[in-house]
Amino acid sequence: MANVITIDIGASKIRFMTVSEKKEMTEYLDTPPVNLIGRKLNNEELSQLLTDNISRSIDDMKKEGNVVSAVSIGSPGPLDPIKGVIQNPPNLRGLKDLAIVDELKKIFNMPVFLLNDADAALLGEWWLLDHKRYKNIIYLTLSTGVGSGEVKNSQLKTGSELGHKPLAIEGEERTCSCREQNHVEAYLGTKGLAEIYSKIFKLKSSNLEPERQHLTSRKMRKGVASLDPKWLAVQETYAKYLAIFLKDVATKFRPELIILGGGIIFGNESLLAKTKEELAKIAPQEITKIELAQSGNNVNLGAAKYALEQLEG
Numbered sequence: 548m549a550n551v552i553t554i555d556i557g558a559s560k561i562r563f564m565t566v567s568e569k570k571e572m573t574e575y576l577d578t579p580p581v582n583l584i585g586r587k588l589n590n591e592e593l594s595q596l597l598t599d600n601i602s603r604s605i606d607d608m609k610k611e612g613n614v615v616s617a618v619s620i621g622s623p624g625p626l627d628p629i630k631g632v633i634q635n636p637p638n639l640r641g642l643k644d645l646a647i648v649d650e651l652k653k654i655f656n657m658p659v660f661l662l663n664d665a666d667a668a669l670l671g672e673w674w675l676l677d678h679k680r681y682k683n684i685i686y687l688t689l690s691t692g693v694g695s696g697e698v699k700n701s702q703l704k705t706g707s708e709l710g711h712k713p714l715a716i717e718g719e720e721r722t723c724s725c726r727e728q729n730h731v732e733a734y735l736g737t738k739g740l741a742e743i744y745s746k747i748f749k750l751k752s753s754n755l756e757p758e759r760q761h762l763t764s765r766k767m768r769k770g771v772a773s774l775d776p777k778w779l780a781v782q783e784t785y786a787k788y789l790a791i792f793l794k795d796v797a798t799k800f801r802p803e804l805i806i807l808g809g810g811i812i813f814g815n816e817s818l819l820a821k822t823k824e825e826l827a828k829i830a831p832q833e834i835t836k837i838e839l840a841q842s843g844n845n846v847n848l849g850a851a852k853y854a855l856e857q858l859e860g
């Protein structure tokens with residue numbers, strides 16, 4: 548049985564998980580996620596952090612008589628999956644052209660894979676739900692960054708990066724993490740949500756510090772659950788922006804299914820319902836099926852799936 552050590556590099560934390568060949572994920576180790584809030588990683592620090600945790604996972608697997616077959620990493624883009632290089636992700640500013648695959652291959656002497664985190668999440672969802680009945684799927688992650696993955700004619704297409712495409716919101720101006728104006732991520736990423744919150748609650752800009760932005764989505768869920776009118780307004784505004792984006796995506800790609808994941812919307816039925824309501828106003832006919840992601844570990848799961856396919860192939 549093949550076992551893959553998978554790593555989900557996020558802007559706020561890194562999650563390690565060992566996944567077995569079977570469909571069910573097996574967590575052999577109790578590895579707590581590494582928190583990155585308020586921390587600026589550079590190439591050396593990230594390499595060290597990954598190396599230490601992979602070593603520990605391999606040792607723990609050995610103790611149980613298990614062999615690790617590969618390491619597979621899902622990371623925010625831009626990245627080069629062929630060369631195995633993490634280029635310069637706007638939400639991980641300290642990193643630059645990190646040849647992580649070669650480094651880890653040398654140290655651990657086993658296959659190492661790197662793929663875009665949204666692509667990994669999409670593969671994970673596909674694996675879990677047997678989405679083979681769908682040939683065309685778009686996956687969107689709404690988190691610190693806005694990532695995207697696309698399956699077209701049952702094939703994963705890499706490098707779609709829809710988060711860094713323009714989104715036209717009347718009367719608003721936002722600067723994106725990549726420093727360009729009015730990208731999708733500037734409205735629908737964690738900072739975008741924090742800006743809506745800040746505006747509706749008339750807050751000072753201190754609430755937009757990166758350390759506090761990631762709390763907004765949890766606060767919104769609580770506020771909406773208790774029917775706080777201001778939080779309902781935050782949810783409505785975000786849903787309006789998201790509906791505009793979804794209409795664009797559905798029109799351009801004509802997917803059979805759009806899956807929404809990431810910290811802002813994962814498990815958030817209320818936000819999904821509001822978004823569908825807003826979408827119905829601007830696109831009277833149902834344009835596509837929209838569902839929430841099924842797994843909070845879909846990046847790890849999809850990275851494993853990718854590695855297992857490569858090992859077989």
Ligand SMILES: [Zn+2]
Pocket residue numbers: 710711712723724725726727730732
């Ligand atoms: Zn951008």
